[in-house]
Amino acid sequence: MDTTRENVKDKVDDLANKAKRATDTTADAAKYVTDRGANAAQRAGEETGGVMHAVADKARDVASSVADMAGQAKDKVQHFASDTADTVGHAKDKVVDWASDAAHYTGDRISSATDEATTLIRRYPIASLCVGLGIGFMLARLTTAMCSNSRSSY
Numbered sequence: 001m002d003t004t005r006e007n008v009k010d011k012v013d014d015l016a017n018k019a020k021r022a023t024d025t026t027a028d029a030a031k032y033v034t035d036r037g038a039n040a041a042q043r044a045g046e047e048t049g050g051v052m053h054a055v056a057d058k059a060r061d062v063a064s065s066v067a068d069m070a071g072q073a074k075d076k077v078q079h080f081a082s083d084t085a086d087t088v089g090h091a092k093d094k095v096v097d098w099a100s101d102a103a104h105y106t107g108d109r110i111s112s113a114t115d116e117a118t119t120l121i122r123r124y125p126i127a128s129l130c131v132g133l134g135i136g137f138m139l140a141r142l143t144t145a146m147c148s149n150s151r152s153s154y
Contacts, residue, residue, distance in 0.1 A: 031067065 042056055121128040 035063075
């Protein structure tokens with residue numbers, strides 16, 4: 001049960017790390033594009049004057065739009081990672097509950113069978129002793145026969 005819990009936790013952690021890396025990569029790419037666009041626009045504006053200044057302003061606007069879209073993408077990825085982590089957490093809880101219920105049920109059934117056998121042996125002690133001796137005798141004959149067959153096969 002602990003192994004299953006640890007596996008689910010590791011998978012959730014891996015998914016969260018992947019989402020964070022994707023978010024960071026997207027943000028870095030947006031910043032890079034913004035900086036490059038601004039630098040290119042500034043250089044162009046300095047070289048060509050007023051017309052290029054307008055182009056530089058437009059490039060800054062486009063770079064700003066790209067940065068905004070990258071930020072939105074980052075938010076969506078974080079939201080998706082959070083939702084996925086919640087879903088996996090709920091699934092893990094259900095598996096843990098199911099395993100716990102199965103263990104309790106099995107324990108209860110074994111305890112009930114043991115109690116019934118104890119009651120039967122107490123009620124009929126001589127018959128139980130005879131049955132035990134008979135089963136022991138049959139097992140001894142069976143193992144003796146198996147040992148002699150394995151020796152003759154050499």
